[in-house]
Amino acid sequence: xxxxxxxxxxxxxxxxxxxxxxxxxxxxxxxxxxxxxxxxxxxxxxxxxxxxxxxxxxxxxxxxxxxxxxxxxxxxxxx
Numbered sequence: 001x002x003x004x005x006x007x008x009x010x011x012x013x014x015x016x017x018x019x020x021x022x023x024x025x026x027x028x029x030x031x032x033x034x035x036x037x038x039x040x041x042x043x044x045x046x047x048x049x050x051x052x053x054x055x056x057x058x059x060x061x062x063x064x065x066x067x068x069x070x071x072x073x074x075x076x077x078x079x
Contacts, residue, residue, distance in 0.1 A: 037063040 032043045040055035040063045041047050048054045053065040 034061070034063070037065040 032039065034040050034043055034045070034057055037053070037055050040057055040061075043057075045058065046056045048056070052067050055063045055065070057063075
């Protein structure tokens with residue numbers, strides 16, 4: 001193997017290693033993980049003004065906000 005081929009091979013190897021390090025450090029997912037309505041809305045996706053509220057991701061997934069449940073019970077006075 002001549003000197004120029006060796007230098008070229010080492011250079012290509014160094015470039016591949018640097019690219020792999022950059023890929024790992026910047027995160028391979030490419031964005032936030034969206035698993036529910038809250039994370040969808042926090043990621044800046046479109047939120048509809050319907051009831052229940054819905055969030056639609058850029059890739060077309062739809063997440064529906066869970067309906068609020070009443071925690072306080074109303075007790076009627078006895079007559």
